[in-house]
Amino acid sequence: MQRELAWRIFAGEYTDATLEHSSGEERAPNYVITPLGAKVNRLFLVGVITDVEDVGGNGGDGQPMWRVRLTDPTGTFQVYAGQYQPEAAAMLSQVKPPAFAAVMGKARTYSPEDGVIYTSVRPEMVKLVDASLRDYWILETAQEMRKRLEALKEAEAMNPATVDGLVALGYRQGLSEGIVLALQHYGKVDLDRYQSMLHDALRYLLPEFQDGVSAPAAAEKKKKPDTEEERLVLEIVETLDRDGKGASWDEIVDAAGKKGLSKEQLEEITNRLLDDGSLYEPILGKIRRI
Amino acid sequence: MDAAKRSIVRKYGGNPALLSIGTTKTVKELSAGEPSINLLAKVISLNSRELEQDGKTKEIYYGILGDDTGTVPFTAWEVRGLNIQVGDVIRLQNAYTKEFRGEVQVNFGNRATVTVEGGTLLEVASPQEAPLTRRNLDELQEGMRNVRITARVLDIERREVEVRGEPKVVFSGTLADATGKVQFSAWHDFGLEPGEVIEVEGGYVSAWRGLPQLTFDERSRLERGKETALPPLEELDRARRVWIEELVQKGGGVDVQVRGIVVEVREGSGLIHRCPECRRVVQKGACRIHGEVKGETDLRTKAVIDDGSGALTAIFNRELTETLLGKSMDEAIAEAKEAMDSEVIRDALSDLLVARPVQAQGNVTSDDYGLMMIARSVTVLEVDVQAEARALLEELGD
Secondary structure (H helix, E strand, O other), X not given: OOOOOEEOOOHHHHHHOOEEEEOOOOOOOEEEEOOOOOEEOEEEEEEEEEEEEEOOOOOOOOOOOEEEEEEEOOEEEEEEEOOOOHHHHHHHHHOOOOEEEEEEEEEEEEEEEOOEEEEEEEEEEEEEOOHHHHHHHHHHHHHHHHHHHHHHHHHHHHOOOOHHHHHHOOOOHHHHHHHHHHHHHHOOXXXXXXXXXXXXXXXXXXXXXXXXXXXXXXXXXXXXXXXXXXHHHHHHHHHHOOOOOOEEHHHHHHXXXXXXXXXXXXXXXXXXXXXXXXXXXXXXXXXXXO | OHHHHHHHHHHOOOOHHHHOOOEEEOHHHOOOOOOOEEEEEEEEEEEEXXXXXXXXXXXEEEEEEEXXXXXXXXXXXXXXXXXXOOOOEEEEEEEEEEEEOOEEXXXXXXXXXXXXXXXXXXXXXXXXXXXXXXXXXXXXXOOOOOEEEEEEEEEEEEEEEEEOOEEEEEEEEEEEEOOXXXXXXXXXXXXXXXXXXXEEEEEEEEEEOOEEEEEEXXXXXXXXXXXXXXXXXXXXXXXXXXXXXXXXXXXXXXXXXXXXXXXXXXXXXXXXXXXXXXXXXXXXXXXXXXEEOOOEEEEEEEEEEEOOOOEEEEEEOHXXXXXXXXXXXXXXXXHHHHHOOOHHHHHHHHHHHEOOEEXXXXXXXXXXXXXXXXXXXEEEOOOOHHHHXXXXXXXXXX
């Protein structure tokens, strides 16, 4: 038995998936087929855990079931861990959002009514990581997504696309199978949507694309991110965040005003800090330090 | 009738298998699905492998048996008390046959009796019957016979082994051509030196854990080849970077290099204890084979590397793990003692490796659990994410 590979895939693509597939053989693995033809049984994600909630107990067995939202630059993964994922569940019960985390898990689907399918992840491993590993994951996931986009374009040009035809062009067996299934299920895929998702994800990594600041200035800024003002704002946010759920924006404006920062200045600094990942917005109107 | 006989023998403490209830056959006469056969055959190759059964690890043997009519693969499902070696002529009673990958396979478990027939000589059908075929090293596959190859000797080692109680010398090492590398065993002293180009006619290919292995002896023809027939040693010795998917298809690879991220540091990583007898990992103070033993401490890492095309488990030995940790095993032991938890070292390895891109090099073999690399080197890669992201955006025409 070969170990299933762990797909690197953005939330934006994964949550668009509405097709589950199995070869039909006994004990055959299940796959989620994404619009770009990823044939996912297992996936590997790195993102920010923004929310952990125990949604268990509804089933009546009293066991915790952790629902975790894990975001990347393109969207949010839903991660569920219960008693059958003891290591992951124990880990998640301790996490204080927001936190950078790597998750390896199995692709799952949930269908509340006919024709509606939500994708989720059942974690096998959860690990807290740092921003640099999250950035590397975005890069690698972008590279993988690009391969799928190219394969899908080739496939659309083939008409009809076949697994053998794609393999002959040098695409991997699993991807080729996924693409043929995707074309059957999703029809013509909105490639522009995924093209721009890919661009956005890559730009997210680059300072020159933040706030429309020109590249050299951004590079300059990146070298010394700790200006006096940024430190001040971080301090204010930390002080005002009394319950760990974030500081309210209005209070921050007041506090910053007393320190001599105008609202415009504050907004600019805050946006910068939100972009470089030092701050984050758990809910609208609240700001937290990472 | 047979059942009655067996139960009576068993009742009086005898071994019912010795009743020799099956039919005695030659290898050529075997067909798939025979419930009870007896065979007199020579052990041509013998390997062991571990399986997981009902949550327990179980060791089995497999290999090839042969007599003067042909050869046949076998699997021994019960290794306790089974003391056989390559070259032994064995009398096998109450074995059964199955079809496996389109071939007849001999199986025997605890119903069977195996007796080593000391002093019995048995000619084994010559493996030379297949037509001589020229092969590249990357084409070699288990079961091929009478192949002809041209390759450069990368390394060679003389080893003394015991075959049928007699000391024998085997020369083993690695061969390479432009397509890949393969391990070899020469049961004859051809006076081979590292770097030489050789042409071998009449070798056959067995497999060790899915890795093809070329074997030849005095019955094979070996000549020195032209020095210019192959790229120089340094070039051939370089590890080839491969996608894990390729290794999945081939069932392994000799001295290959993979690049991917570590998605998991598996249980059994960090500080472990080994049986002083057999080096197997001791669990709960007991070795599977040697029972309760005082385990010797060792340090290793079992990392799952995934390159987006497939995944393999890479084993980093003590030395590589020490380098990764930046501390010696003794320091790791002291740290675990202080924390009163030996898992802290696995946690530390997990912190170091998970989600990080690495490059690892070594031999890759396969078994029922997939691919395994015994790494001879590993490096954590430093990637300039911004530069690569810019390059990719540019390629995309942004």
